[in-house]
Amino acid sequence: MLLIKELPTSESLKKFAGHYPEADIVAIWEFVNILRAASDLSDALDKMLQQHGLLQGRWWVLVLLLREDNLSSSPSELAEKAGVTKATMTGFIDGLESEGLVTRLTDRKDRRKLKIKLTPAGRKKLDEVMPVYYTNVAALMSTLSLQQRQDVVRYMQTLGANADIIK
Structure with a gap:
């Protein structure tokens, strides 16, 4: 699983929207935040489990x-x-x-x-x-x-x- 560590900034999202005007950058920002939270939870679980091999x-x-x-x-x-x-x-x-x-x-x-x-x-x-x-x-x-x-x-x-x- 790819762990998302860096979320897009508002500047990068504006730049993205400039290239892809049909993009709903708010939906994209919300989506990557959900993925980031899931990544963080998965990473934390792995770290806890690693302590037990x-x-x-x-x-x-x-x-x-x-x-x-x-x-x-x-x-x-x-x-x-x-x-x-x-x-x-x-x-x-x-x-x-x-x-x-x-x-x-x-x-x-x-x-x-x-x-x-x-x-x-x-x-x-x-x-x-x-x-x-x-x-x-x-x-x-x-x-x-x-x-x-x-x-x-x-x-x-x-x-x-x-x-x-x-x-």
Whole structure:
């Protein structure tokens, strides 16, 4: 993910509008501010997770497995739920497996079928990370009132539901 660090100035937006008069520079400024906030949040989450030897992709795999009743899922289901390719998921699983946080299990009836299972070490890792995550998220979200939080979520859901407008 590209982290946006420098937002356009009003001068650069005016220059942009001079080249592209059809551009809605207010909408562009608002959009890049939303992207910047998302970048900052993603970066902050990665920094917190790095303190525990994880990054978002691998952490999400562990969280997705924890959500399952039997703590296991197929690699393709994990990839779909995480919104990544099967190849990317394989990389996440390889790293987690090498650290003993997940294990690959073959179906006894059909050896072509594979399940990824959260190990006790993976559960221990989550037990270490999740309280820190929850505390940090609560602290961050407390900077907004309940109404502001609900508004932000509603607005972001609306934008997300219409993201296919960007082609």
